[in-house]
Amino acid sequence: QVQLKESGGGLVQPGGSLRLSCAASTSLFTLYIMGWYRQVPGKQRELVANIGNGGKTTYGDSVKGRFTISRDNAKNMVYLQMDNLNPDDMAMYYCNAKNLALRENYWGQGTQVTVSS
Numbered sequence: 001q002v003q004l005k006e007s008g009g010g011l012v013q014p015g016g017s018l019r020l021s022c023a024a025s026t027s028l029f030t031l032y033i034m035g036w037y038r039q040v041p042g043k044q045r046e047l048v049a050n051i052g053n054g055g056k057t058t059y060g061d062s063v064k065g066r067f068t069i070s071r072d073n074a075k076n077m078v079y080l081q082m083d084n085l086n087p088d089d090m091a092m093y094y095c096n097a098k099n100l101a102l103r104e105n106y107w108g109q110g111t112q113v114t115v116s117s
Helices: none
Strands: 003-007 010-012 018-025 033-039 046-051 057-059 067-072 077-082 091-099 104-107 111-115
Touching (some): 018 033, 018 111, 033 067, 046 077, 046 091, 057 067
Antiparallel strands (some): 033 046, 033 091, 091 104, 091 111
């Protein structure tokens, strides 16, 4: 069982920046693809970005060039740097840990990001 705890959400003005953090409680952190997803009411949860153990990253089309995902395997942490935020980025952001071989998929409780002037 992997527990994920997000932090760093909040209110930001359009054009501003936020950095989300996710702490994972597992000694096998490097076995997981770590990701960030987001969801707004009435819509499906969508991929924002993910990162493999070797650093390979994938980004959703709407955030490419504005968001950067990174991980610190020594600290069991994954981060999402969000720049040039706009109102379409407003959502609940969830941390995800996935290991396809082990068929494991874990979610954090989410952190709210609000973009408003």
